Amino acid sequence: xxxxxxxxxxxxxxxxxxxxxxxxxxxxxxxxxxxxxxxxxxxxxxxxxxxxxxxxxxxxxxxxxxxxxxxxxxxxxxxxxxxxxxxxxxxxxxxxxxxxxxxxxxxxxxxxxxxxxxxxxxxxxxxxxxxxxxxxxxxxxxxxxxxxxxxxxxxxxxxxxxxxxxxxxxxxxxxxxxxxxxxxxxxxxxxxxxxxxxxxxxxxxxxxxxxxxxxxxxxxxxxxxxxxxxxxxxxxxxxxxxxxxxxxxxxxxxxxxxxxxxxxxxxxxxxxxxxxxxxxxxxxxxxxxxxxxxxxxxxxxxxxxxxxxxxxxxxxxxxxxxxxxxxxxxxxxxxxxxxxxxxxxxxxxxxxxxxxxxxxxxxxxxxxxxxxxxxxxxxxxxxxxxxxxxxxxxxxxxxxxxxxxxxxxxxxxxxxxxxxxxxxxxxxxxxxxxxxxxxxxxxxxxxxxxxxxxxxxxxxxxxxxxxxxxxxxxxxxxxxxxxxxxxxxxxxxxxxxxxxxxxx
Amino acid sequence: xxxxxxxxxxxxxxxxxxxxxxxxxxxxxxxxxxxxxxxxxxxxxxxxxxxxxxxxxxxxxxxxxxxxxxxxxxxxxxxxxxxxxxxxxxxxxxx
Numbered sequence: 156x157x158x159x160x161x162x163x164x165x166x167x168x169x170x171x172x173x174x175x176x177x178x179x180x181x182x183x184x185x186x187x188x189x190x191x192x193x194x195x196x197x198x199x200x201x202x203x204x205x206x207x208x209x210x211x212x213x214x215x216x217x218x219x220x221x222x223x224x225x226x227x228x229x230x231x232x233x234x235x236x237x238x239x240x241x242x243x244x245x246x247x248x249x250x251x252x253x254x255x256x257x258x259x260x261x262x263x264x265x266x267x268x269x270x271x272x273x274x275x276x277x278x279x280x281x282x283x284x285x286x287x288x289x290x291x292x293x294x295x296x297x298x299x300x301x302x303x304x305x306x307x308x309x310x311x312x313x314x315x316x317x318x319x320x321x322x323x324x325x326x327x328x329x330x331x332x333x334x335x336x337x338x339x340x341x342x343x344x345x346x347x348x349x350x351x352x353x354x355x356x357x358x359x360x361x362x363x364x365x366x367x368x369x370x371x372x373x374x375x376x377x378x379x380x381x382x383x384x385x386x387x388x389x390x391x392x393x394x395x396x397x398x399x400x401x402x403x404x405x406x407x408x409x410x411x412x413x414x415x416x417x418x419x420x421x422x423x424x425x426x427x428x429x430x431x432x433x434x435x436x437x438x439x440x441x442x443x444x445x446x447x448x449x450x451x452x453x454x455x456x457x458x459x460x461x462x463x464x465x466x467x468x469x470x471x472x473x474x475x476x477x478x479x480x481x482x483x484x485x486x487x488x489x490x491x492x493x494x495x496x497x498x499x500x501x502x503x504x505x506x507x508x509x510x511x512x513x514x515x516x517x518x519x520x521x522x523x524x525x526x527x528x529x530x531x532x533x534x535x536x537x538x539x540x541x542x543x544x545x546x547x548x549x550x551x552x553x554x555x556x557x558x559x560x561x562x563x564x565x566x567x568x569x570x571x572x573x574x575x576x577x578x579x580x581x582x583x584x585x586x587x588x589x590x591x592x593x594x595x596x597x598x599x600x601x602x603x604x605x606x607x608x609x610x611x612x613x614x615x616x617x618x619x620x621x622x623x624x625x626x627x628x629x630x631x632x633x634x635x636x637x638x639x640x641x642x643x644x645x646x647x648x649x650x651x652x653x654x655x656x657x658x659x
Numbered sequence: 660x661x662x663x664x665x666x667x668x669x670x671x672x673x674x675x676x677x678x679x680x681x682x683x684x685x686x687x688x689x690x691x692x693x694x695x696x697x698x699x700x701x702x703x704x705x706x707x708x709x710x711x712x713x714x715x716x717x718x719x720x721x722x723x724x725x726x727x728x729x730x731x732x733x734x735x736x737x738x739x740x741x742x743x744x745x746x747x748x749x750x751x752x753x754x
Contacts, residue, residue, distance in 0.1 A: 256734040368715045381714060410719050479697040490674065497675075499747050504740035510750050511675070519677035527676055528689055534674045535662070535690070544660075545697070550710035552703055557711065590692045608714030633715065 159184035160337040164228055164394035167340055171217060171227045178217065178227025182210035182271050185229045189273060189338050192659055194313045195296045197323075197333040199234050200242055201274040209271040216269060225401055226269030231339035233330050234275040235282055236262050236385075237374040241272075245376040246290040247280045249496045249521025251503045259374025260406045261343060261385045268401040273339050277329030280523045281493065282350055282378045285597040286586065287328025289525040294583050295328040297321035297358055298336035298655035301582065302621030306658035313659060321580040321623075324354030324597075330388045331358040335655050341389040341398045345375060347382045348481055349576075349601030352613035355388055356575035356626025359615045359653025361395045361643070362388040364601075366634045367608035368413035371406030379488035380411075382481075382605040391652065392614060392643040396420035399636065415634065423637035424644045429463025431638065434568040438474035439600060441577065447619045448574045455572055455616045455627040455646060462645040469568060471559040476552050477603040482595060483536050483549035484606075489526075490533025496521060528591065557607040564632050570642055573600050575613040575626030604630055612639040614646060615653045624653040660698065661691045 159181050162170065170176055186203050206229060213227035237243050237255035244250040258266075266272070279289040287295040294317060300309055301321050312320050323332035327344035331354030334342050344351045346364035355362030363386045370385040377383060387398035400421060405414040435456060440449070456466045498504035498517030505520050507513035522530070536545035563571065577599055586594050604611040609630055616627035627646060631639045662670070667687045671678035678686065732745035741748040 253738050256731075256737055366715070368717070407720075407722065411713075411715070411717075413715060413717065414720075473703070476700055476703055479700050482693055483697055483700075494675075498740065499749055500736075501738035502740070507750065510752050512677075513750055514675040515672075515677035518675055522676065527674075528686065528693075530674050530676065531667075531670045531686065532690060532693055535666075535670045538670070538673065547710055548700055548703075548705060549697075550712075551705040551708040552700055553711040553714075554708050555703070555705070557714065591689055592692055592696045595696075606714075 160188045162340070163390045164340040164397055165391065167228060172222070178210040178213040178271065179207060181227060182206045182229050182273070185273055185339060192336055192338055195298060195332055195336060195659055196293055197277055197295050197329045197336065197338055198231065198274045199244065199246060199277045199292045199329065202241060202272055205241070206271050206273050209266070213269050213271060223267065223269035224397065225265060227271060228269070228340050229271045229273050230265065231273050231276045231330060231333045231342040232262055233278050233327055233343050233345060235278060235345050235376045236343055237376070238262060238272070238275065241275065243275065243376070244291070245281050246278050246292055247522065247526070248291045249503045249518070250501070253501050255374070257374060260371035260408060261375065261402045264401050264404060265343070270401070276333055276342055279326035279328065280526050281376065281489070282326040282345055282347055283489070283525050283529055284325040285349070285353055285594050286322035287325040288322065288583065289523055291523060295323045295332045296583070297323040297332055297580055298659065299358060299580065299623060300658060302623060309658050317583050319582050322357065322583055324357035324580065326350040327354045327388060331355055331360050331362070334358070334360045334388050334390060341387055341394055343385060343402070344388045345383060345385050346605065347378050347485060348605050349598035351386050351388060352575050352601045352611055352626070352628055353597055355613040356624065357580035359624030359655070360388050360390060361392050361612070361614045362386060363395050363399060363612045363636065363639065364604060364610060365399060365403060365636055366610045368411055369403045369634070369636070371404070371409040371412045373406055373408040377492040379485040380492060381488060382485060392640055392647045393421060393424045396424060396640045418637060420636060420640055423640040426641040427463065428459065428641050428645050431464045431569045431642065432567055433459050433464050433466050434469035434563055434571040435466060436469050436471045436474065436571060436573060438471050439573045441599065444577060448577065448625065451616045451625045451627065452572070452574050458646050458649040459572065459642060461649070464642070467568065469563045469571065471563065471603070473552065473555045473559050474603055477556050477606050478595060478599055480549040480552045480556070481602045481606060482532070483545050484553065486529040486533035487537050487546050488533070490530045490537065493526070493530055553606050556603060560607045560609060569632070570638050571630040573628045573630065575600060575628040579619050579623035579625055600628060609633060610636045610639055612643050614643050616646060616650050618653060660694055662687060662694065
């Protein structure tokens with residue numbers, strides 16, 4: 156039998172429907188692959204018993220002709236989603252051995268449709284990071300080989316300090332690495348400033364951040380509530396659409412979840428894009444952008460043009476202010492959301508001489524450096540005397556950023572094409588001595604989309620000279636993910652997929 | 660705008676994060692790097708611009724004013740580091 160882990164979600168679904176293999180066999184193949192890939196550190200918790208039990212139940216439903224849309228499909232879950240009875244940590248020491256007594260809405264919808272859980276995936280601590288290096292479980296290794304590295308050299312590094320191997324992006328680095336390394340057929344992820352799209356770009360996978368409000372945030376560990384949105388990472392555009400159809404939908408338990416019908420996003424694949432107007436924003440041509448990214452961007456526009464789309468230049472004048480405004484709004488919301496980690500109700504508790512000391516010691520030991528710094532920045536910008544100068548001003552600028560997009564869409568543009576990241580994946584520990592702003596610049600093309608609440612799809616557009624994947628981003632109108640899937644499918648058809656050969 | 664060491668200590672206190680004295684200079688430098696980065700927001704003319712309160716224009720829904728949850732103290736305290744009879748235990752707060 157062929158290696159079942161190499162299949163796409165769509166191919167696996169066909170194979171299951173055609174009885175070429177069972178859901179149990181499909182789950183087992185992935186569990187074996189996960190065990191053999193432990194050194195990549197993509198999974199922080201494997202749930203083989205649960206996977207096999209769910210697969211068995213899926214086989215029974217398949218046999219009865221009661222299959223859901225994802226029946227028997229094995230997936231990985233970012234460790235930010237609460238899973239009932241299964242440890243959920245946000246990759247932070249402060250959650251310790253937290254075992255939720257409830258299930259997140261998004262994952263419960265995936266199980267409703269027959270998906271099978273393989274385990275929990277690594278991520279940057281509380282989703283704060285762009286390289287998965289802030290995780291309390293340590294970094295994740297990108298299955299894509301660094302430029303000019305042999306498999307032998309990579310194996311040696313993997314057994315050692317991992318330096319020089321590539322990061323999988325962040326914060327959903329476990330999700331992107333697991334999909335790229337064929338350790339699941341798709342993964343859940345979350346995106347606050349680029350945490351789905353940047354990891355997808357770094358690993359040659361496909362990821363979509365849906366419109367704010369599309370997916371319920373209930374049961375997902377909160378980072379910045381006005382920006383957080385769940386979405387899938389998968390091997391292909393169609394696979395992504397299939398997962399998103401299950402993940403989306405109104406949830407009365409999240410007051411910001413939008414009550415509107417969820418289309419079958421897969422139906423958008425193959426729809427003609429002839430006559431669509433695609434905007435190319437001049438402000439994304441940033442200083443110091445590598446020529447390869449510029450070439451990729453042009454290639455992406457050519458592919459859409461070849462499919463009949465009209466390419467026009469547009470302007471989003473406040474683009475450069477999105478990242479600095481984000482680094483006020485996101486930490487401010489984080490400082491409030493993370494106040495709940497107090498050493499009293501759940502997670503880590505470090506004893507203190509009084510209650511304040513208990514809080515301070517618990518939070519000092521429980522949070523990593525990046526998280527502490529963001530909480531402190533957030534506390535500062537919200538504090539008396541600084542609120543107007545920082546937070547209020549940032550929220551006004553957010554209004555201007557959103558208006559930029561509204562103006563472009565009002566002029567008849569259907570979607571916007573940009574590079575997903577300003578560079579290909581970098582090496583583990585390469586940014587260790589850089590100041591935090593250097594790491595933040597990874598999100599320069601993605602963060603605007605969160606600030607405006609829009610949907611954004613990242614997918615491989617090609618590779619650089621060394622063979623590393625480079626991602627393109629399509630930004631859509633609110634709730635028009637379908638156009639993004641149609642356009643994405645057109646690019647995918649011409650650019651092809653980027654896959655990692657197994658070396659680990 | 661930049662912060663001095665005393666301000667860093669004060670923010671740490673407000674954040675309820677113990678910050679050892681030797682970590683203050685590094686944290687101060689990092690916070691100042693970020694404050695330096697966001698300073699460019701001062702260039703933007705925001706006169707008459709409404710601050711964003713909701714990225715998706717929608718009215719928050721009201722639900723019926725009825726009890727929908729509860730009677731699960733065991734579940735609520737299940738993950739508490741210290742609890743007794745469904746109460747969270749904390750160090751003595753009132754003398």
